[in-house]
C-alpha cells in the first residue's frame with residue numbers, strides 16, 4: 011500500500027479501500043468489486059454526468075451524488091444500495107422506459123444491453139405511463155451503421171466518441187428533452203476509419219452494425235481473446251463465434267496498444283479471415299496430388315529433408331504466428347537456410363486523432379516484425395526471390411496469388427504449408443494444412459515489438475493443425491528436436507533460441523503483451 | 538373587450554421577428570459581413586459566437602435553412618451537425634419559414650398539466666395547420682416551446698414577442714381573431 015499521505019480511505023458498502031486522491035467513487039467502488047450502474051460514463055470518454063444512473067448516497071452529503079464524477083475524500087462513507095440510491099435509479103429507469111419500445115426480441119443488443127440489465131434489476135412490473143409511446147424511427151448514420159432512434163437513451167457516448175476520440179464531431183444531439191435524438195447533419199452519412207466504435211460504446215441497441223444485424227444473439231456467441239490480424243498495430247480484440255464461424259470482433263482494452271478501440275477495417279478483416287475453401291488434409295504428389303494421413307505426410311516431409319535436397323529458400327506470410335515462423339525457420343535450417351522472404355501489403359494509414367498511439371497501420375499484416383526477428387526479409391516480390399530456386403522450397407500460408415508461371419518447378423522439393431490450396435500451391439510435392447490465427451493459440455509481434463497472445467476461437471477444419479504441431483513432430487523424426495505439446499512449449503523453445511524473446515513465456519506475456527528485448531531498452535531510454 | 542387594441546409587441550419589434558425577411562437575402566455580405574466581424578471580436582473563440590451569428594442569419598432570412606447551417610459551420614470552423622444541434626435545441630431558431638404570427642405554446646410541465654396540449658390542438662385546428670406549418674392565409678404558425686417563465690399563468694402562449702397568459706381552449710378563437 012502506498013503511504014497514507016497519498017491515499018485516502020473510503021468505505022463503500024462496508025468495504026474499506028485506500029485510493030489515490032482524485033479517484034472517483036465509481037472507480038473506487040470497482041476496486042472492491044462493486045460495479046455501479048452507468049450509462050453516460052465510459053472509461054475512454056469524458057464524464058458529463060448527465061444520465062444520473064450512478065447516483066450513490068454519501069454520508070453527510072445533502073443529496074445523492076453522481077459517482078462517475080464525484081471524487082473521493084478521506085474517510086468518505088458511501089452506500090451504493092441504500093433505499094434512496096435505489097429509488098433514484100428506479101426513477102431513471104422509469105423515465106428511460108417512457109418512450110423506449112422494449113423491442114428486445116428483435117434488438118441486436120438484447121443480452122448485452124445495459125438498459126435490460128438495470129431495468130431487470132429494478133424489477134418494475136408495471137408502467138405507470140398511459141400515454142402512447144413517441145415514435146422516432148431509424149436511419150443510417152454511416153453506410154454500415156443504423157441508428158434506432160426509439161431505443162436511444164441519449165447518453166451521448168457516441169457523440170463524445172466522435173468528438174473526443176475521432177475528433178470529428180459529426181454526431182450530435184438534435185432537438186432536446188424527450189424529442190432529442192442523435193443525428194448527423196440531416197440526411198448526411200459520415201464515414202470514418204474508426205466509426206464502428208460508436209456501436210461498441212452504445213449501452214443499448216440504438217446503434218447497430220448492419221453487418222451483424224439479425225446474425226446472432228449475443229448470448230449465443232462464444233468469446234475468445236485474440237489479436238486483430240488486420241495490420242501491424244495488433245489491436246486486442248475479442249472474437250465472437252457461433253457454429254464455428256467468426257461473427258464479429260470487438261475491441262478488448264489495452265492502454266498500450268488500442269485503448270478501448272479498434273478500426274472498422276480490422277473488424278471486416280477478422281470476419282473474413284480464412285473464409286472460403288480451406289485446405290483440410292495433408293497431400294502428397296504422386297501422379298497427382300492426393301490426400302494422405304498425417305503419418306504418411308510427416309514421413310514424406312522427413313524423408314525429403316533427410317535426402318539433402320539442397321539449401322532451403324522460402325516465402326512466408328507475415329500473417330503467420332511467431333511460433334509458426336520459428337518452426338518454419340527450423341525446418342528450413344535442416345536443409346540449410348538460404349533465405350526467406352515475405353510481402354507486406356501496404357495501404358493508407360489512419361491515425362486515431364484522440365488516441366494517436368493507435369492507427370490502422372499502413373502495413374496490413376500483423377506479424378512483419380516477428381517475421382524479421384526469425385530472419386525473414388521483407389520483399390516487394392518474394393516470389394521472384396525463390397521462383398527458380400533449385401534446392402528445397404518452402405511456402406508458409408502465402409496463397410501464391412501473384413506467383414509467376416512455373417513457380418517452384420525447378421525446386422528439388424516444394425513444400426507448401428497453407429490454409430488454402432491455390433492453383434500455384436497445387437504444384438507442391440508435399441502439402442501440409444495449417445491453421446489460421448483464430449484456430450490456434452499463438453503470438454504476434456506488433457510494430458512496437460510487443461509480443462501479444464491470442465487464444466483459439468475456432469475448431470480447425472478437417473485435419474488442419476497448427477504448424478508448431480506438425481513441424482515439431484517432423485523435427486523430432488529428424489532427430490533435431492522434440493515434438494512440442496503446446497504452443498506455450500514452442501514459445502519457450504523459441505525464447506531460448508532468439509535473444510529478442512529471451513525471458514518471455516506465455517505466462518509472463520500475460521493479457522497485456524510484453525515487449526521484446528530491444529523494444530524494452532528503447533522504451534527505457536525514451537522514458 | 539372588442540375595442541382592445543392589439544399590443545404593439547405582437548407586430549414584432551425585434552429584427553428577428555420582422556415579417557419582411559427575405560429568405561434569399563445574401564448572407565454575410567456588406568453590412569452583415571461587418572456585423573459578423575464585429576460579433577467575432579466580442580468572443581474568445583469562433584465557436585462562442587454561434588448564437589448571435591445564427592440570430593443575425595435568422596433576422597436576415599426569417600429562418601435557418603440547411604444552407605445557412607452549412608455556411609455558419611464553415612465560417613466558425615464547426616461541423617454542420619454541431620450547428621444543427623444548436624439550432625434545433627433552441628425553439629427560437631426556426632427550421633422552416635413561419636407565418637406573420639408565430640404562436641409559441643409552452644408545453645413544459647406547468648402548462649402541460651393545465652392542458653397546454655389541448656390548447657395546441659385547438660390552435661392547430663383553428664389555423665388548419667400542423668405544427669410548424671404556415672396557415673393558408675400566411676398569417677399563423679403554431680409551435681410548441683419550452684417553459685416561458687410565466688408558469689403561474691398556465692397555459693402561456695407567446696405570439697411573436699407578446700406573452701398571453703392563462704390561455705384556454707375557449708379563448709383560442711378570440712386570440713386568433715384579435716391577431717387578424
Ligand code: SF4
Pocket residue numbers: 161162163164165166167168169192211212213214216217
Ligand atoms: S445512440 Fe447509443 S451511444 Fe448514442 S446517445 Fe443513444 S444510447 Fe447513447
Ligand code: SF4
Pocket residue numbers: 238239240241242243244245268272273274275276277279369370371
Ligand atoms: S488498427 Fe490494425 S490491428 Fe487495430 S483493428 Fe485496425 S486493422 Fe486491426
Ligand code: FES
Pocket residue numbers: 047048049050051058059060061062063064065076077078079
Ligand atoms: S454514469 Fe454517472 S451520471 Fe451517467
Ligand code: FES
Pocket residue numbers: 643644645646647648649683684685686687688691693
Ligand atoms: S411551464 Fe409553461 S410557462 Fe413555465
